[in-house]
Amino acid sequence: MALELIGISKTVGGEAHIVDVSLTLEKGSINVLLGPTLSGKTSLMRLMAGLDRPTEGQVRVGGREVTGEPVQRRNVAMVYQQFINYPTLTVYENIASPLRVAGVDRATLDRRVREAAELLRLSPMLERTPLELSGGQQQRTALARALVKGAELVLLDEPLANLDYKLREELRAELPRIFQESGAIFVYATTEPTEALLLGGRTATLHQGRVTQFGPTPEVYRQPIDLTTARTFSDPPLNVLAVTKQGERATGVGAPLELAAEGSLAGLPDGRYTIGFRPHHLYLAPPGGRAVALTATVAVTEITGSESFVHLDVGSERWVAIAHGIHELAVDAPAQVWIDPARLFVFDGGGRLVAGPRPARQAA
Amino acid sequence: MARITLEGLAHSYLPAPRGPEDFALKQLDHVWEDGGAYALLGPSGCGKTTLLNIISGLIRPTRGEIRFDGQDVTDLPPEQRNIAQVFQFPVIYDTMTVYENLAFPLCNRRMAPRAVDARVREIAEMLDLGSELRRKARNLTADAKQKISLGRGLVRADVAAILFDEPLTVIDPHLKWLLRSQLKHLHRRFDFTMIYVTHDQTEALTFADKVVVMYEGEVVQVGTPDELFERPAHTFVGYFIGSPGMNILPAEISGDRARIEGHELPLGAAYGRLPAGARVEIGIRPEFLSLARAGEAAGAAVPATIRAVEDVGRYRIARTRIGEHEVAVVAPEDGEIPSDGACVVFDPQRINVYADGHRVQEGG
Amino acid sequence: MDKTWNNKGWFFVLPVLALVLFSAAIPLMTVVNYSVQDTFGNNVFFWAGSEWFEELLHSQRFHDALWRQFLFSAIILAIEVPLGIGVALAMPRKGWGVPVCLVTMALPLLIPWNVVGTIWQIFGRVDIGLLGHTLFGLGLDYNYVRDPLDAWITIIVMDVWHWTSLVVLLCYAGLVSIPEAYYQAARIDGASRWAVFRYIQLPKMHRVLLIAILLRFMDSFMIYTEPFVVTGGGPGNSTTFLSIDLVKMAIGQFDLGKAAAMSLVYFLIILLLSWIFYTVMTNAGAERGRATGGEGGR
Missing domain, CATH: 3.40.50.300 (P-loop containing nucleotide triphosphate hydrolases)
Structure with a gap:
């Protein structure tokens, strides 16, 4: 029972929320919708669920068109960013509620509720009410309710956004296992690239209501087809610089960078390009190989605990470097940074990827 | 002020x-x-x-x-x-x-x-x-x-x-x-x-x-x-602090040696007598562990089984098991992770010793 | 069509529509029907056109009643709103005092209107009433049956006693919804008690206060039962408000056509005034928002 979106568009009050999206989501797959706030993740999910009707295009489930069918008649479950449970019911009754609606017999109901609770590690707290639980447990309850329903399509809209980061870390690691055991089509919206990578499956990157790329998650991350996708799939933001390539050399436009045209730049025709490289490929110590050094000014350093994000000004560009461990660099002090030509993404004037660190898929 | x-x-x-x-x-x-x-x-x-x-x-x-x-x-x-x-x-x-x-x-x-x-x-x-x-x-x-x-x-x-x-x-x-x-x-x-x-x-x-x-x-x-x-x-x-957090393993300490799961590890310093009856553990951050093939590993290596590898993009987290205990290892973005017969290599200088949860000073 | 089309919602609205039709629309049409005709009973009707309306709008009696009505509402609002805010501010925010105060406040609201009238009618009597007798005993010449001023004071005090609680409860609801952090910030900023009221409490109460004023205005403008029970509109016509006048006309004199015309005019006046109140007060809030919003566009 694959879910197909064919040429879906959605316009609200003259404003395009979703533009010409075509996706095929296979049964038993995990699909991540990755994009910043307001990129259309929630709108797309509402269209998939049947909460909204697309302005144009078709929605098909298992080949059958369901475009106008309201959500009640589709087999869909949803989990939201807020922890939505029935506050007066116990965890057991919360999980059982969709089965009670469906009129499942008592023995089956009990078995399925206990299975779902086991999967989400809620068994010890079945008799409590949601308000006596931690945020993580409340969200597990909501997840269990969505899973127990046996829906064909489970939509999760940033389900971990409201959790403390340690709980988020825990649930993130567990979710792929939980999803694999269910067999439904999962659609998971998130703003965080790390979350997409941890979930695996397939990722669709969204930008201003358009799907810029859809494919296996590591592939989208490592071989983005254009600059927009690479930017969407990078946190902290992708470092970019316009360069002019002439013969054997490439010269930075906004920053004093001189590169030999090797690595990703090798073999390209002369002209203007945009190079992009991920923050962890902007090195604070020489990485070896044929890396090129340049001088930057430290704007601010963020420390996450095991990593440091150093924001740097280079010429007119603002770049971020990630270094392992704690590096407290003095603000406004000069710092030496290195770029490895073998780690560059190269985009043409239209933002299409023309060369990357590994053999990039040819632009279709 | x-x-x-x-x-x-x-x-x-x-x-x-x-x-x-x-x-x-x-x-x-x-x-x-x-x-x-x-x-x-x-x-x-x-x-x-x-x-x-x-x-x-x-x-x-x-x-x-x-x-x-x-x-x-x-x-x-x-x-x-x-x-x-x-x-x-x-x-x-x-x-x-x-x-x-x-x-x-x-x-x-x-x-x-x-x-x-x-x-x-x-x-x-x-x-x-x-x-x-x-x-x-x-x-x-x-x-x-x-x-x-x-x-x-x-x-x-x-x-x-x-x-x-x-x-x-x-x-x-x-x-x-x-x-x-x-x-x-x-x-x-x-x-x-x-x-x-x-x-x-x-x-x-x-x-x-x-x-x-x-x-x-x-x-x-x-x-x-x-x-x-x-x-x-x-x-x-x-x-x-840190994501993933520090690995904690129960251990026996004598002088500058630690025993975990029957394997002996050198420590960066010698420890005196630990409080009697205290719960003794060693802690090491995933960043200070690495993976190697059994036999090729030098120094403080302990055999482990690799349960899963999570790709975070800029690095990978190997979820390994030493005996009964989960140990996370941060591995570089590229480079090989041995599939079986793997060893976790400890950096002795980075091992901390804990008694009842509190860090034990070296020497004393 | 933004949403997936779903017509079922209308089924839930139908009973309300039916109820409104029977309780409001049909009676109103009957009144409109009466207001343009004349009758002497026996179900015989004559066409009167706008005659009743013209007569009404030129009648001194109607003007007097209307004036009394405005005066009454103005006095009521001038007393009940500040008093209600004051009481709400003085009420405790937590502890056992909260339920005690809330129940005490709600008590007058639970008493039927004619009972309130009766209570005050007896309370104010000079011969057996506690209030009237005491005042008389103190040497004051108080008698609401004879003196128009005394009658007004009695009715106003009664209304304040009966309805201030409503303003209090609404304001209190507005006050308790203000997060503790606001008070803490104000303490840290060294704000005076007055500044806290002026810059935190009053702005946050703005919405509920609007509702309170609107409700109190409409209610006081339509007041009937209590003054009817206490004074019967007297002495003379001094407490004959619009509603009392209307009943006198319809039932006392059986001037059905004229009374119907008066009902309609009365209804339109309330509708108009409520609308004016509402737009003026909501605009006052919106305008402030808009004026500054425009500036932000620079």
Whole structure:
């Protein structure tokens, strides 16, 4: 029972929320919708669920068109960013509620509720009410309710956004296992690239209501087809610089960078390009190989605990470097940074990827 | 500006506390140096907000005393303590303009209008609010409102300390680091004593020179970001700071050797006699472990099975198992991970030893 | 069509539509019907056109009643709103005092209107009433049956006693919804008690206060039962408000057509005034928002 979106568009009050999206989501797959706030993740999910009707295009489930069918008649479950449970019911009754609606017999109901609770590690707290639980447990309850329903399509809209980061870390690691055991089509919206990578499956990157790329998650991350996708799939933001390539050399436009045209730049025709490289490929110590050094000014350093994000000004560009461990660099002090030509993404004037660190898929 | 001394502080929300379990804040002695940037970090319910409210004077502690520059202020209400506070949700005076909001604390203290005007304009300039002075405060965005509440503290030149209670909760994620860095600049410029309460490690480590980590009503470590990362004083600090957290393994220690799961490991230093009957563990961060093929590994290697490998993009997390225990290893982005017959290699210098959760000093 | 089309919602609205039709629309049409005709009973009707309306609008009696009505509402609002805010501010925010105060406040609201009238009618009597007798005993010449001023004071005090609670409860609801952080910030900023009221409490109460004023205005403008029971509109016509006048006309004199015309005019006046109140007060809030919003566009 694959879910197909064919040429879906959605316009609200003259404003395009979703533009010409075509996706095929296979049964038993995990699909991540990755994009910043307001990129259309929630709108797309509402269209998939049947909460909204697309302005144009078709929605098909298992080949059958369901475009106008309201959500009640589709087999869909949803989990939201807020922890939505029935506050007066116990965890057991919360999980059982969709089965009670469906009129499942008592023995089956009990078995399925206990299975779902086991999967989400809620068994010890079945008799409590949601308000006596931690945020993580409340969200597990909501997840269990969505899973127990046996829906064909489970939509999760940033389900971990409201959790403390340690709980988020825990649930993130567990979710792929939980999803694999269910067999439904999962659609998971998130703003965080790390979350997409941890979930695996397939990722669709969204930008201003358009799907810029859809494919296996590591592939989208490592071989983005254009600059927009690479930017969407990078946190902290992708470092970019316009360069002019002439013969054997490439010269930075906004920053004093001189590169030999090797690595990703090798073999390209002369002209203007945009190079992009991920923050962890902007090195604070020489990485070896044929890396090129340049001088930057430290704007601010963020420390996450095991990593440091150093924001740097280079010429007119603002770049971020990630270094392992704690590096407290003095603000406004000069710092030496290195770029490895073998780690560059190269985009043409239209933002299409023309060369990357590994053999990039040819632009279709 | 003041040096704040907490002596024998403890607080219970119960009228007649009996055991230590009745205390939200257990015995605490601490000195906040004049002009320091501190963070109070811990999970929800660890007592950090209670401590903040005691410093600001909103709560009177059950036991102990607070001194500002040597003067006992334990019984003084907030308005007489000369502190400023920024709350979780922006508190602004709706009907006033930005200018009037900033001028409010000064007007209440009957400062001359000319002096008020100069001071308000100076602070507004620094907070990038100069062009918004005539606007109604309630029409601004959340981050601008939060800047106004900070500004109401900064305008008062005589403030003893500025307290922040999770001030970035309602701020858009992409604006957070901007505000954080601005805050750091402001601290450098004004030299106010600042105390920043948060459950977010990035916020704490980025903002503060010294981080106070709290856990279950107790301060478990006070240290620089580097100390928290390299030498967590408590296993909780190891777990809470860093993602993934520190690996904790039960061990037997004799001299400069540790035994885990029947394997002997060298330690960076020798340890004396450990407290009898204590739960002895070693802790090592996933960053200081590496993977190698059995046989090829040199030094402190322990055989392990690899359960899963998570790809985070810039690095990978190998979830391994040594005997009964889960051990996370951070592996580089590319490079081989042996599929079977793997060993986890320890860096002896980075191993910390814990007895009953607390770090054991080398030698002693 | 933004939403997936779903017509079922209308089924839930139908009973309400039916109810409104029977309880409001049909009676109103009957009144309109009466107002343009004349009858002497026996179900015989004559066409009167706008005659009743013209007569009404030129009648001194109607003007007097209308004036009394305005005066009454104005006095009521001038007393009950500040008093209600004051009481709400003085009420405790937590502890055992909260339920005690809330129940005490709600008590007058639970008493039926004619009972309130009766209570005050007896309470104020000079011969057996506690209030009237006491005042008389103190040497005051108080008698609401004879003196128009005394009658007005009695009715106003009664209304204040009966309805201030409503304003109190609404304001209290507005006050308790203000987060504690606002008060803490104000203390830290060194704000005076007055500044806290002016810059925190009043702005946050703005919405509920609007509802309170609107409700009190409409109710006081339509007041009937209590003054009817206490004074019967007297002495003379001094407390004959619009509604009392209307009943006198319809039932006392059986001037059905004229009374119907008066009902309609009365209804339109309330509708118009409520609308004016509402737009003026909501605009006052919106305008402030807009004026500054425009400036932000620079």
